[in-house]
Amino acid sequence: MAEGTVCPLCAVGCRLDVGDDGDRAVGRTGPANPDGSLCAKGIRAPRVLDDPDRLTTPLVREDGDLVPASWERALDRAADGLQGVRAEYGADALAFLGAPHCTNEENYRLQKLARALGTNNVDNRARACHEEAAGALIERFGYPATTFAADDLDDTDLLLAVGANPAVQQPVFFDSFVRPAVNRGDATLVQVDPRENETTRLASHHVAPRPGSDARFLQAVCARLVERGDVDRDFLDERTTGYEAYADAVADIDPVSAAAETGVSADAVDAVADAVADADRVAVLAATGVENDGGATPNALLDLLALTGNVGRPGTGFGLLRGLNNEQGATDAGCRPDGLPGHAPLDDESARARLADAWGVAPPREPGLTEKEALPAFGEDVRGVLVVGENPGVSKRDEAEVAERLASLDTLVVLDVFESETTAHADVVLPAAVGLEKPGTVTSLDRRVQRLSPRADPPGDARSDHAILGGLGRRLAGDAFAGDVEDTARELAAVSDLHGGPDGERWPQGEDTLYTESFATADGRARFVEPSFEASRIPEGAFALVVASRAGGFGMEAGDDRLRLNTEDAAELGVADGDRVAVSTVDGDATVDAVAHVTDGIRAGTVALHADAADPLVRAGATAVRID
Numbered sequence: 065m066a067e068g069t070v071c072p073l074c075a076v077g078c079r080l081d082v083g084d085d086g087d088r089a090v091g092r093t094g095p096a097n098p099d100g101s102l103c104a105k106g107i108r109a110p111r112v113l114d115d116p117d118r119l120t121t122p123l124v125r126e127d128g129d130l131v132p133a134s135w136e137r138a139l140d141r142a143a144d145g146l147q148g149v150r151a152e153y154g155a156d157a158l159a160f161l162g163a164p165h166c167t168n169e170e171n172y173r174l175q176k177l178a179r180a181l182g183t184n185n186v187d188n189r190a191r192a193c194h195e196e197a198a199g200a201l202i203e204r205f206g207y208p209a210t211t212f213a214a215d216d217l218d219d220t221d222l223l224l225a226v227g228a229n230p231a232v233q234q235p236v237f238f239d240s241f242v243r244p245a246v247n248r249g250d251a252t253l254v255q256v257d258p259r260e261n262e263t264t265r266l267a268s269h270h271v272a273p274r275p276g277s278d279a280r281f282l283q284a285v286c287a288r289l290v291e292r293g294d295v296d297r298d299f300l301d302e303r304t305t306g307y308e309a310y311a312d313a314v315a316d317i318d319p320v321s322a323a324a325e326t327g328v329s330a331d332a333v334d335a336v337a338d339a340v341a342d343a344d345r346v347a348v349l350a351a352t353g354v355e356n357d358g359g360a361t362p363n364a365l366l367d368l369l370a371l372t373g374n375v376g377r378p379g380t381g382f383g384l385l386r387g388l389n390n391e392q393g394a395t396d397a398g399c400r401p402d403g404l405p406g407h408a409p410l411d412d413e414s415a416r417a418r419l420a421d422a423w424g425v426a427p428p429r430e431p432g433l434t435e436k437e438a439l440p441a442f443g444e445d446v447r448g449v450l451v452v453g454e455n456p457g458v459s460k461r462d463e464a465e466v467a468e469r470l471a472s473l474d475t476l477v478v479l480d481v482f483e484s485e486t487t488a489h490a491d492v493v494l495p496a497a498v499g500l501e502k503p504g505t506v507t508s509l510d511r512r513v514q515r516l517s518p519r520a521d522p523p524g525d526a527r528s529d530h531a532i533l534g535g536l537g538r539r540l541a542g543d544a545f546a547g548d549v550e551d552t553a554r555e556l557a558a559v560s561d562l563h564g565g566p567d568g569e570r571w572p573q574g575e576d577t578l579y580t581e582s583f584a585t586a587d588g589r590a591r592f593v594e595p596s597f598e599a600s601r602i603p604e605g606a607f608a609l610v611v612a613s614r615a616g617g618f619g620m621e622a623g624d625d626r627l628r629l630n631t632e633d634a635a636e637l638g639v640a641d642g643d644r645v646a647v648s649t650v651d652g653d654a655t656v657d658a659v660a661h662v663t664d665g666i667r668a669g670t671v672a673l674h675a676d677a678a679d680p681l682v683r684a685g686a687t688a689v690r691i692d
């Protein structure tokens with residue numbers, strides 16, 4: 065029996081316990097933190113337990129104000145609100161948004177409620193941080209998930225980190241599995257990122273394509289491999305489809321013009337192609353930096369792996385470096401509008417039959433709205449919303465717009481542990497327990513499903529999301545929502561091909577490496593698709609903008625207002641290190657102030673800002689900026 069519980073913060077999945085002082089966590093040995101270490105964030109995780117701002121009682125809106133209410137009354141109000149919308153406008157006027165901080169069982173219950181009421185409008189917001197990589201993985205390999213086991217990275221020869229900063233964002237994963245492999249001399253780390261970051265220190269090679277041109281760089285590497293015959297012919301013949309058409313298409317990409325498009329030398333293309341060809345085992349580590357080009361970069365990375373037979377063997381494959389603690393599990397449990405629990409397609413008849421058996425009603429067949437599609441429809445096609453443990457009220461896209469949308473709903477029910485921009489618009493707020501206070505399972509960034517063990521009681525009248533969703537579900541859909549977390553876990557195991565493996569093992573059914581025999585596609589083969597690339601244009605005199613740390617700081621990190629600016633560019637602009645500069649969108653719609661940080665750690669023509677500082681620019685849709 066594993067000790068302690070799982071860290072409630074990030075998808076690394078370290079084990080920890082609450083220390084004697086109640087304020088700090090102590091590490092417990094676990095598969096993700098084999099030496100029992102924690103990062104600075106994890107150590108502070110227990111602070112939430114005694115936070116005086118925790119929600120401790122249900123709230124309902126009366127005459128414009130949120131006032132305390134009994135659970136009976138609050139749940140009745142919530143159920144009546146949602147049922148009223150369904151009766152008047154139909155089930156597709158409801159949307160269910162959850163729950164990357166919640167357990168697999170809670171997420172399963174949430175999507176079950178949506179589908180039992182007749183809609184596939186169920187999604188989770190953390191999907192957005194890996195949307196394009198996940199989409200490419202589904203289309204090409206089958207599952208939106210890391211294909212390898214983190215502890216197999218000690219067999220890897222070449223690690224390719226693209227748009228990722230695991231040294232900071234997944235620190236214990238990095239220190240447990242990446243750093244040792246590189247330091248032992250077994251693995252080489254090559255980094256592709258427009259700026260240097262903390263991960264760069266471990267890299268033997270840092271390639272900095274112009275922002276927006278990573279895909280072209282990687283396609284040129286693939287073209288080189290194809291041209292030189294450095295491909296795995298047996299793998300291509302036996303395990304893939306579409307290679308011939310793909311090879312024809314990349315034959316048109318020549319390294320010299322690709323170098324001009326990307327601002328990276330043709331030699332760098334060759335150097336990375338050589339490194340890939342020389343390695344027996346190649347693994348990719350990709351995070352939110354690959355999400356900027358409609359899937360072109362993740363697709364090029366999957367091309368590279370499939371071309372060289374670097375998937376389906378230990379120490380090879382694609383690492384989807386998930387962010388929040390159960391972002392992987394929320395999606396696996398079915399909180400996606402286009403897939404059922406266990407990533408079964410909506411039209412999978414055997415999955416549908418199992419669900420109908422468990423629920424008494426089959427899920428709808430038509431895909432629902434994604435969260436991104438649902439938000440603009442609030443107040444129009446979407447009238448009633450249930451939000452579990454996320455905060456759509458804060459959006460990099462447009463805060464005021466989202467606030468207006470939330471306010472225009474007929475009914476909004478929110479399960480959270482704190483008041484937020486979203487609870488401010490709610491008709492009913494239901495106080496939830498946090499990860500350290502509840503049982504269930506969560507799934508790490510490499511598919512490991514670990515059991516939680518409650519370390520404290522929820523404050524006041526707060527209840528687990530599982531219990532709250534049970535209360536709502538029984539009111540709205542009857543007895544299918546009875547039972548405890550164990551019952552839900554058994555049901556999930558019965559309806560999903562992925563769930564129900566041994567505690568602490570990876571899905572599916574304890575498999576460490578995905579796709580050893582076949583891919584999870586219709587014909588069992590990995591698919592090649594036509595490579596796509598659209599060059600982005602940076603206007604004369606403007607700089608390409610890179611935004612880092614978009615994932616925020618779990619509310620614990622202060623943003624930084626430094627503008628990273630290349631030494632040559634600074635000289636040309638007459639800006640010195642420490643000078644205050646104004647950073648504006650090209651048309652001048654939005655401007656932010658920043659402090660120049662002059663460095664060779666960013667390529668010329670490109671500047672970088674922390675997400676907090678860049679927010680107004682990002683909301684204005686800026687990919688290029690002017691500096692004054």
Ligand SMILES: Nc1nc2c(c(=O)[nH]1)N[C@H]1C(S)=C(S)[C@@H](COP(=O)(O)OP(=O)(O)OC[C@H]3O[C@@H](n4cnc5c(=O)[nH]c(N)nc54)[C@H](O)[C@@H]3O)O[C@H]1N2
Binds near residue numbers: 165
């Ligand atoms: N402005 C802005 N926008 C962002 C980001 C950002 O940093 N800033 N980051 C982007 C990224 S990478 C991501 S992953 C998403 C994250 O988006 P969200 O999922 O909205 O992220 P959080 O704000 O971490 O958490 C949402 C809420 O969950 C609550 N919560 C925590 N644990 C539990 C629990 O066990 N039960 C319940 N019911 N509630 C719980 C918290 O109190 C918080 O109010 O946002 C994206 N958008």
Ligand SMILES: Nc1nc2c(c(=O)[nH]1)N[C@H]1C(S)=C(S)[C@@H](COP(=O)(O)OP(=O)(O)OC[C@H]3O[C@@H](n4cnc5c(=O)[nH]c(N)nc54)[C@H](O)[C@@H]3O)O[C@H]1N2
Binds near residue numbers: 193260385
């Ligand atoms: N301490 C802490 N850790 C966290 C979180 C947290 O809030 N605090 N949040 C978690 C969450 S929800 C998430 S999603 C993850 C995010 O984890 P990451 O995605 O690793 O986070 P970032 O540092 O935002 O981005 C990584 C890199 O992408 C690069 N990048 C930006 N644009 C491009 C581009 O066009 N091409 C390339 N090649 N690179 C680009 C940036 O320069 C940056 O170095 O972190 C998780 N871990």
Ligand code: SF4
Binds near residue numbers: 071076105235237
């Ligand atoms: S790396 Fe992630 S899971 Fe591990 S202690 Fe830090 S925040 Fe928690």
Ligand SMILES: [Mo]
Binds near residue numbers: 615
């Ligand atoms: Mo995220």
